Amino acid sequence: MKAIRIYGSSGHATVSLDEIAVPNPATGEILIRVHATAVTPGELEWSTTWQTQKGAPRVHAIPLHEFSGVVEQVGPNTEGFKKGDAVYGLNSWFSDGAAADFCLTTPVEIAAKPAKIDHVQAAVVPISGLTAWQALFDHGKLTGTQKVLIHGGAGGVGSFAIQLAAWTGAFVATTVSTANIEFARSLGAAEVIDYHKTRFEDQVRDADLVLDLVGGDTFHRSLHAIKQGGKVVTIATSSESTDDPKVKAAFFIVEPSRPQLTELARLIDTGILRPIVSEVVPMANAAKAFLSPKKTAPGKVALRVLTE
DSSP states (O other), X not given: OEEEEEESOTTSOEEEEEEOOOOXXXXXXXXXXXXXXXXXXXXGGOHHHHBOTTSOBOOSOOOOOEEEEEEEEEOTXXXXXXXXXXXXXXXXXXXXXXXXXXXXXXXXXXXXXXXXXXXXXXHTSHHHHHHHHIIIIIIXXXXXXXXXXXXXXXXXXXXXXXXXXXXXXXXXEEEEOGGGHHHHHHHTOSEEEETTTOOHHHHOOOEEEEEESSOTHHHXXXXXXXXXXXXXXXXXXXXXXXXXXXXXXXXOOOOOOHHHHHHHHHHHHTTSOOOOEEEEEEGGGHHHHHHOOOOXXXXXXXXXXXXX
């Protein structure tokens, strides 16, 4: 099969389109024929890209861990799915990812693909959609009577977070660049702050929850935007290795959830959520997507693996 593999080292990475063997699903595993995957900025700097779960060096890793595709083969003693099922989901950060014709996953990491969108649109949902859900509801405990401030509302996670928070009935404020103000409003944001022109903590001081998708100084400034008893939740990679107890308590990494993927698919199929694809890149041009990931359009970059 064709697969994108990573060479070099963190900060000095290159990628190559290689021919390698198709993996065989072991007990409890499922082989997916990948139709599309999506680019997560910063993955080439993640520790999981360069080391195994036991801390040993990892070489020639296949990146990208969310996908939409079709079940190709089911491993021994593996239940819940059969060959030909259209599914979407993600696999372990430590396993080879979905920037390949085939990838391995497990039943708890996937769900039936949303029926009313194509594989490219579905591929941008798993990581961003699950992250937004878990940030707002599992970690942030957001309810429909509260106010949430979402930083980076035009990005992959932010665009889902705005829609999900608005769906619950919460008051949604968000920070975006000038070009994305109307886009954020179209997703359901009631208050849109142009971070180039306004310091968000001067405008919002009574949030029940702040979702920090930016990192750095934004987290500490967000502490001034919450009311007494409010909470800040962050996924920013700059927060992962900090010793600051406030940041450590707020930081989380998304986890697979078949029930949540199923609910996200339902919300998409009923028109409540819409995935935002900023660009579709073919496998042959994958290097550009990985090594030059900066973009200005809202949403997330999808990588088309199989032409439908």
